Amino acid sequence: MARIPVQFTLNGQEKAEFIESGATLLNVLRDRMGDTSPKGGCQQGTCGACSVIIDGELRLSCLTLAETCEGATIETAGGLANGSELHPIQQAIVDGFATQCGFCAPGMVMAIKVLLDAKPAPSREDVVEAISGNVCRCTGYEPIIQAVLSVSRSNSQQAV
Amino acid sequence: MAIKRGRGVAAINYPTGMNLGGDPSQALVHSTPTGNFMVSLSSVDLGQGLRQVMSQICAETIGVPTEMVHIDTADTDTGPHCMGTFASRGTHRIGNAVRQAAEEARQVMLEVAAEELEVNASDLETDGTGNIQVKGAPQKSISIFDTALAAHFRRGRSISGRGMFLVQRSYPDTETGAMKPATCYAHACVVADVEVDDETGEVTVLSVKNVYEVGRALNPAMVEQQLVGGSWMGISHALYETTEPYYPDRSHGGTDFIHYLMPGPGDLAETETIVIERPAADGPYGAKGVGEMCANPQIPAVANAIFDAVGVRIDTMPITPERVLRALKAERGAVQSGAA
Known part of the structure; x- marks a missing residue:
């Protein structure tokens, strides 16, 4: 299947990746971008462990298609700390x-x-x-x- | 039809660990050349804080700050044998093994320091900050860093120790059936106040007052954390959680958190938790296991409170509104037929 390009800002950094259509944001963050802070608990939107902030709104990354995040600003728990200084x-x-x-x-x-x-x-x-x-x-x-x-x-x- | 209040009490006696086949844990402690101490374990820290508590036990025993102790856990291929982190056994079983290993390592450390200082090892003490000194003459001292360097590079000694804790398997007496299933028991008592709506069967836990007897709380903040979370989980077991389907066919069972219910942050009972310390004779620094028992006594306390409120005994968990209503209906039927 042809891969599709997606670009977004993750914790202040520009990210670009070719992904499979239908890939969840959770899997793209964890497996393709090395940000394992969002957790895959239930994988069906009922536990909240995968929660991230997309353009200022709380979203479940396990139910969000990565391709819908084109141009978005995404924040995860992995980006909260400032070096060794916790948020x-x-x-x-x-x-x-x-x-x-x-x-x-x-x-x-x-x-x-x-x-x-x-x-x-x-x-x-x-x-x-x-x-x-x-x-x-x-x-x-x-x-x-x-x-x-x-x-x-x-x-x-x-x-x- | 009304909302009725009830109060229930329950007390439990909870064994630490298990010994139906022996229940061993082993630990190895060794110093690095810089005088830090490694504790090798096969035990797993699932988040309960095993690593922190083992650091404290090792540090206290050797006489160093906890920052000088590193815990290496959970490689069951290469680590010393451990039965595992379950049955409320971690602090007690593994802690005893770590303490014994640390005592042996401390003895070697003091022997090396004695050779360096040209004194008798029995005259030495640790100052708790990383130094070894002569009792009553603290000016005559050597750092643990220098002691470790001396052991590694001049004295050819390994500052290390082996620890083992095993509760032997207890077999029942053939005549009486008597046996000793555990050596160490933690205790708890809970008073639960509930409201029961006898029209809907809904039970609301208004408050739980918990008293736990834990031996000695080696890390009081972590003990409290375990007990507060456990108290919530006990209520959850009593009223909410089940994997069993209503219909007798597995395909009707729940498959997600929509069906597998737990109290959310808006459903919390007012919770009070009191810790009583009564050090256990065979616990490391008196500690008992508080892992599982923290979530047990709420269940009978809530069931008793429901009985107090509406007069029905429910002996199947969780105590769902449906079970309450069915029990109330059966009770009324019995009363009516008895009257007739």
């Missing part, structure tokens, strides 16, 4: 013991980033809503909710 969301998750096996974390932090980008000081209900599409097996969610609220508290302190 504040990642740091809060570490500090709050809000991840255990770690499989949900890359999708979870992207869902949280979309929330905090839009609403730097969300309510608990906002946080619950924002992560409701991301399944976590280990933490019982409460440590994650608390971690997000701690980021939002430090956001509001900086704003003052």
